[in-house]
Amino acid sequence: MLVIRGTGAFGLCKYSSAVRRPAFRLYSTKVHDPLRILFCGSDEFSIASLKALHAYHLKQPDRIASIDVVCRPGKKVGRGMKKIREVPIKDTASALSLPIHEIDTFTKWTPPVTPNGPINLIIAVSFGLFVPPRILNAAQYGGLNVHPSLLPDFRGPAPLHHTLLAGRTLTGITLQTLHHKNFDHGVIISQTPKPGLEIPNPNTCTVPELQNLVAPKGAQMLVDGIKDGLFVPPLKAAGWVPTEGNETLIHAGKIQQEDRHIDWATWTMQDITRRSRVIGPLWSRALVPTNPGDTNLSFSQKRVILTQVEEVEPPKGCDSFALVPGLPFANASHPVGPKKGRALYVFTHDGKVLRIDQMKVEGEAVAEGLRAAIKARMFGDRSFMSGGAEFTPFRNPLV
DSSP: OOOOEEEEEEEEEEEEEOOOOOOOOOOOOOOOOOEEEEEOOOHHHHHHHHHHHHHHHHOTTTTTEEEEEEEEOOOEEGGGOEEOOOOOOHHHHHHOOOOEEEEOOTTOOOOOTTTTTOOOOOEEESOOSOOOHHHHHHHHTOEEESSSTTTTTTBBOOOOHHHHHHHOOOEEEEEEEOSSSSTTOOEEEEEEEEEEEESSSSSTTTHHHHHHHHHHHHHHHHHHHHHHTTTTTOOOOOOOOOOOOOOOOBOOOOOOGGEEEEOOOTTTHHHHHHHHHHOOOEEEEEEEEETTTTSSSSSSEEEEEEEEEEEEOOOOOOGGGGGTTTTTTSSSSOOOOOOOOEEEEETTTTEEEEEEEEEEEEESSOOEHHHHHHHOOOBOOEEEEETTTTEEESSSOOO
């Protein structure tokens, strides 16, 4: 039993048994100067990180002294290019009363000198511009990046899109240093623990839904990395290679228009519905008469955007169309009319049927699929009977 004895008027005491020693907590946090951050961002994913950093700055101004924000200039959009579409992070930075610098290139641009001194840490999150060595070397602590994938998998500017396109069920966050020569090749200093984050409803998940999952987790990883001083040399690598299905590493390149161009000869129904869900309406080309009033018709190819499609059971008797994936047909006799129960269909490479509910023919407004095809005179001049039903196909398959 521990006995305490008084030792005088001031009530000081001493232990009659062994002296109790204070418990010391071991801190792994590395010491660094107050951070003067240059934050480079653009979209909602980077906004989450900026808000988290700003909250930590208000709470611990001795750790983060200031935050300056760099974003791309707004772009002219709309008819006549008269409206300016600002980068989303600009409004957030303005609401947080943070200094904003709009640049479209780092060439001949120098980071600002804050009232507390020069910028000493660059943070780039979903920014798009490469931060050159000149600027990284001038910053005492170099640069950091938050990337929404388990690097080295899905390096590139569109990791969320390609994660879903690949049908992955797991994802994660990586905190890395900014590399002096290449995007997404820095030292990984923090990463989502194995096996990664489960993607909710991976067969229906959209890019905004996945972003809503990873953005706050990326923001928290960044703030935790700042708190623990993971960016202070010597750096400790913390990466791991995911093993889900032993997939090969995928490069998450920028989504291009051609990524939406349907390859009817190879794409399955899953390919088409997945790409439509992840990267938006898909398109193809169709043969369209250019002089419908003349007796000698001539044709040209026009882009056809499939704005609304749905996998359905094949209409009875249409099995022969499966031999030509990409050849649209209507369950109607020639000439085709937009009557109740009639619709526009097309077989995919794996023998499944896609109903085209809405589409946009180049030069025309979006319309119900069958009506749009009739207006553009895409159907051939004959129909045929099959399995007790009558069908009219397009003049040629979509390409």
